[in-house]
Amino acid sequence: MIISFEELQAFLSEQFPQGDAYGSLQKLGDGWAEMRLEVDEEHLRPGGTVSGPVMMGLADVTVYAALLSKIGLVPLAVTTNLNINFLRKPVAHKPIWARATMLKVGRTMGVGEVFVYSEGSDEPVAHSTMTYSIPPKR
Numbered sequence: 001m002i003i004s005f006e007e008l009q010a011f012l013s014e015q016f017p018q019g020d021a022y023g024s025l026q027k028l029g030d031g032w033a034e035m036r037l038e039v040d041e042e043h044l045r046p047g048g049t050v051s052g053p054v055m056m057g058l059a060d061v062t063v064y065a066a067l068l069s070k071i072g073l074v075p076l077a078v079t080t081n082l083n084i085n086f087l088r089k090p091v092a093h094k095p096i097w098a099r100a101t102m103l104k105v106g107r108t109m110g111v112g113e114v115f116v117y118s119e120g121s122d123e124p125v126a127h128s129t130m131t132y133s134i135p136p137k138r
Helices: 005-015 017-022 052-071
Strands: 024-029 032-037 078-086 096-105 109-118 124-133
Touching: 005 017, 005 024, 005 052, 017 052, 024 052, 032 052, 052 078, 052 096, 052 109, 052 124
Parallel strands: none
Antiparallel strands: 024 032, 032 096, 078 124, 096 109, 109 124
8 A cells, every 4th residue: 555544534635625525534455445424414315315426426536545545646546437336225314335446556547346335234235336547657
């Protein structure tokens, strides 16, 4: 792992302050990360479930954290593709959390997957794969 949990937390707070809306970093390892989001009314859609964009945001930032654990603090690594499958309805007023794992990290591209869970359930509520573009080193 190139960066520490504390370094990534500080980086996300300074460089990506809007990221707090998508969850908080809970754990970080070599090529993996876990994040958690406290669900409240602003995260719900009609019908009393967590909205898809909220789960996508959590998944995206969690893969970003996992990628940075491998490449360092690279602010311009960006999502180029995101595919998500919503598997079951999350509990409306319970936190959701995500665990991302990098499947491949090369010089110019990283591919990861993430499972999103609703607290209290062992079954994932969503599964996503995504590709990140890694800018060339200067």
